Amino acid sequence: MTSKVTAEEANAFLTKAFNSSQNRSEVILMEDGHAIMRLKAGPEHLRPGGYISGPTQMTLADSVTYMAIFTRLGITPMTVTSNLNINFLRPCIGEAVIAEAKLMKLGKTLAVAEVEIRAEGSDKVASHVIVTYSIPAS
Amino acid sequence: MTSKVTAEEANAFLTKAFNSSQNRSEVILMEDGHAIMRLKAGPEHLRPGGYISGPTQMTLADSVTYMAIFTRLGITPMTVTSNLNINFLRPCIGEAVIAEAKLMKLGKTLAVAEVEIRAEGSDKVASHVIVTYSIPAS
Amino acid sequence: MTSKVTAEEANAFLTKAFNSSQNRSEVILMEDGHAIMRLKAGPEHLRPGGYISGPTQMTLADSVTYMAIFTRLGITPMTVTSNLNINFLRPCIGEAVIAEAKLMKLGKTLAVAEVEIRAEGSDKVASHVIVTYSIPAS
Amino acid sequence: MTSKVTAEEANAFLTKAFNSSQNRSEVILMEDGHAIMRLKAGPEHLRPGGYISGPTQMTLADSVTYMAIFTRLGITPMTVTSNLNINFLRPCIGEAVIAEAKLMKLGKTLAVAEVEIRAEGSDKVASHVIVTYSIPAS
Numbered sequence: 001m002t003s004k005v006t007a008e009e010a011n012a013f014l015t016k017a018f019n020s021s022q023n024r025s026e027v028i029l030m031e032d033g034h035a036i037m038r039l040k041a042g043p044e045h046l047r048p049g050g051y052i053s054g055p056t057q058m059t060l061a062d063s064v065t066y067m068a069i070f071t072r073l074g075i076t077p078m079t080v081t082s083n084l085n086i087n088f089l090r091p092c093i094g095e096a097v098i099a100e101a102k103l104m105k106l107g108k109t110l111a112v113a114e115v116e117i118r119a120e121g122s123d124k125v126a127s128h129v130i131v132t133y134s135i136p137a138s
Numbered sequence: 139m140t141s142k143v144t145a146e147e148a149n150a151f152l153t154k155a156f157n158s159s160q161n162r163s164e165v166i167l168m169e170d171g172h173a174i175m176r177l178k179a180g181p182e183h184l185r186p187g188g189y190i191s192g193p194t195q196m197t198l199a200d201s202v203t204y205m206a207i208f209t210r211l212g213i214t215p216m217t218v219t220s221n222l223n224i225n226f227l228r229p230c231i232g233e234a235v236i237a238e239a240k241l242m243k244l245g246k247t248l249a250v251a252e253v254e255i256r257a258e259g260s261d262k263v264a265s266h267v268i269v270t271y272s273i274p275a276s
Numbered sequence: 277m278t279s280k281v282t283a284e285e286a287n288a289f290l291t292k293a294f295n296s297s298q299n300r301s302e303v304i305l306m307e308d309g310h311a312i313m314r315l316k317a318g319p320e321h322l323r324p325g326g327y328i329s330g331p332t333q334m335t336l337a338d339s340v341t342y343m344a345i346f347t348r349l350g351i352t353p354m355t356v357t358s359n360l361n362i363n364f365l366r367p368c369i370g371e372a373v374i375a376e377a378k379l380m381k382l383g384k385t386l387a388v389a390e391v392e393i394r395a396e397g398s399d400k401v402a403s404h405v406i407v408t409y410s411i412p413a414s
Numbered sequence: 415m416t417s418k419v420t421a422e423e424a425n426a427f428l429t430k431a432f433n434s435s436q437n438r439s440e441v442i443l444m445e446d447g448h449a450i451m452r453l454k455a456g457p458e459h460l461r462p463g464g465y466i467s468g469p470t471q472m473t474l475a476d477s478v479t480y481m482a483i484f485t486r487l488g489i490t491p492m493t494v495t496s497n498l499n500i501n502f503l504r505p506c507i508g509e510a511v512i513a514e515a516k517l518m519k520l521g522k523t524l525a526v527a528e529v530e531i532r533a534e535g536s537d538k539v540a541s542h543v544i545v546t547y548s549i550p551a552s
Contacts, residue, residue: 017186048155054200054219059193081192082386083359083408085223085499087526087544089519104542105503109385109410110358112501114542128518128528130501130544132359134385220524221497221546223361225388225406227381242404243365247523247548248496250363252404266380266390268363268406270497272523293462324431330476330495335469357468361499 003030003071010035010067013075025060027067033103035067038120040096052092057117057127060099061086065113065131068101073135082110083132092126094119101131109135141168141209148173148205151213163198165205171241173205176258178234190230195255195265198237199224203251203269206239211273220248221270230264232257239269247273279306279347286311286343289351301336303343309379311343314396316372328368333393333403336375337362341389341407344377349411358386359408368402370395377407385411417444417485424449424481427489439474441481447517449481452534454510466506471531471541474513475500479527479545482515487549496524497546506540508533515545523549 005013010027024045029036037060039045045056062081069079098120105112115129143151148165162183167174175198177183183194200219207217236258243250253267281289286303300321305312313336315321321332338357345355374396381388391405419427424441438459443450451474453459459470476495483493512534519526529543 054222055193055197058196058200058222062192062196081226083223083225084192084196085221085361085544087221087518087546088219089526104501104539108413112503112542125518128526128544130499130542132501137384223406223499225380225408227388242363242401246551250365250404263380266388266406268361268404270363275522330498331469331473334472334476334498338468338472357502359499359501360468360472361497363497364495 001032003032004074005030005070009075010070017077025063030067030071032071033068033106035064035071035101037064037067037099038096039099041094050093052094052097052119052126054088056097057088057092058084058086058129060097061101061115061117061127061129061131064099064101064115065133068103068113069106069111069133072103072106078136079111079133081131082134084129086127086129088127090124090126092117092119094121096120107135111135139170141170142212143168143208147213148208155215163201168205168209170209171206171244173202173209173239175202175205175237176234177237179232188231190232190235190257190264192226194235195226195230196222196224196267198235199239199253199255199265199267199269202237202239202253203271206241206251207244207249207271210241210244216274217249217271219269220272222267224265224267226265228262228264230255230257232259234258245273249273277308279308280350281306281346285351286346293353301339306343306347308347309344309382311340311347311377313340313343313375314372315375317370326369328370328373328395328402330364332373333364333368334360334362334405336373337377337391337393337403337405337407340375340377340391341409344379344389345382345387345409348379348382354412355387355409357407358410360405362403362405364403366400366402368393368395370397372396383411387411415446417446418488419444419484423489424484431491439477444481444485446485447482447520449478449485449515451478451481451513452510453513455508464507466508466511466533466540468502470511471502471506472498472500472543474511475515475529475531475541475543475545478513478515478529479547482517482527483520483525483547486517486520492550493525493547495545496548498543500541500543502541504538504540506531506533508535510534521549525549
């Protein structure tokens with residue numbers, strides 16, 4: 001099955017919905033239950049030594065899960081994060097960050113996704129995240 | 139026991155260490171194992187309807203835990219977040235956000251804090267966070 | 277407000293619903309949004325050195341949250357655990373274990389409780405748990 | 415690389431170290447950073463309707479992570495669970511349960527594993543678990 005929302009539509013939604021700090025991240029893949037975003041790291045995302053900050057990684061995990069849900073439900077802005085659990089495994093060092101979300105479960109009230117965050121070009125996972133969203137009753 | 143770092147010293151450290159998006163948050167209390175930060179919400183922290191965004195709350199929880207660790211260890215920039223688990227309980231709506239961290243454990247390798255995030259003036263907890271930091275070997 | 281279920285009723289329910297390994301634990305307090313259980317430690321709960329095992333603590337946290345939900349909703353066996361996050365802070369050593377749950381949120385679809393596990397007689401928290409239950413649509 | 419401990423050695427260790435309620439679970443695979451356990455469900459593991467209980471799944475996730483660590487470090491009984499985060503995705507119904515752990519990270523002080531629990535014969539994940547163990551200083 002294909003995604004209900006294309007990467008272009010997802011990016012158009014994000015540009016309209018969020019503010020300037022988001023304009024360095026873009027959706028690069030939208031498939032059924034699967035989304036990938038890429039963030040070009042700017043000064044506000046970095047710590048001394050070129051490390052991508054923890055908050056940057058958490059924010060990206062949250063966003064890419066939002067997108068993964070859209071692949072199944074279409075654009076549903078009223079879904080909200082219920083829980084996020086992140087384990088920082090290794091330093092994330094690079095000019096860009098890749099966040100990949102795969103839906104583990106999409107029920108009537110909850111969606112649960114597994115997200116991997118890594119520096120672009122690296123095959124090692126920097127952080128591993130489980131993100132749970134509440135699906136509002138329609 | 140008093141904190142090893144005063145609120146003033148903590149704020150001076152934060153101003154030097156981080157970049158512009160942090161300049162709306164300040165440390166307002168530093169006690170032994172206990173820290174409180176206050177964030178004046180700006181456009182980059184808000185979602186339509188005046189909701190304080192999830193990422194804003196996660197970032198603040200991460201920062202105030204960092205501060206709570208400083209109250210015991212002094213300024214130790216090499217401590218890094220290992221795990222963060224956040225439950226969003228209620229919408230956080232207000233002009234400012236209060237984040238309060240209490241250390242539950244400070245061992246040789248790990249520090250674990252409990253953090254409550256709420257809108258200033260509200261007695262209801264918007265999000266509850268457990269943040270774990272790794273303490274590097276000295 | 278008082279609990280919708282008394283400690284006696286809770287214990288009667290547990291005795292009927294679960295099997296023999298549970299008969300060492302009992303509900304000792306049921307108040308609105310607040311429940312306490314006590315487990316008399318048997319060989320199956322202990323590790324060498326008298327440590328109360330991790331699984332014992334997790335199981336007790338799960339049960340006492342179930343009870344805390346009953347204090348508000350009455351006996352609702354169809355509620356099921358959705359997520360459990362436990363941090364083991366200190367060894368739990370003792371002849372009995374106390375588990376205390378306080379509901380942080382009770383919504384239409386989710387209940388979230390904070391649980392502290394400690395050895396009876398100790399004022400130090402052995403493990404801290406956040407337990408989330410799904411409330412089925414009625 | 416092969417595991418430092420074979421399935422036979424792992425089972426011999428478990429038989430000696432733990433007590434009777436464990437004798438229905440066995441290690442069926444030990445590879446480098448990868449372990450699988452199988453539990454034959456008994457009355458104490460089941461809820462009405464043939465559901466494998468949450469505590470059974472949490473306990474198994476904890477054990478199989480312990481085994482996954484042994485594949486890299488050899489038999490190291492002093493490693494202890496630091497954190498466990500479980501998401502129950504679907505009911506687990508079956509006569510036996512399979513738990514599979516893969517180490518995501520093995521550092522000097524922490525090991526983090528991803529665990530999937532499913533009913534034997536099912537391709538759907540019943541629960542997804544992230545288990546963190548502390549590695550004691552040697």
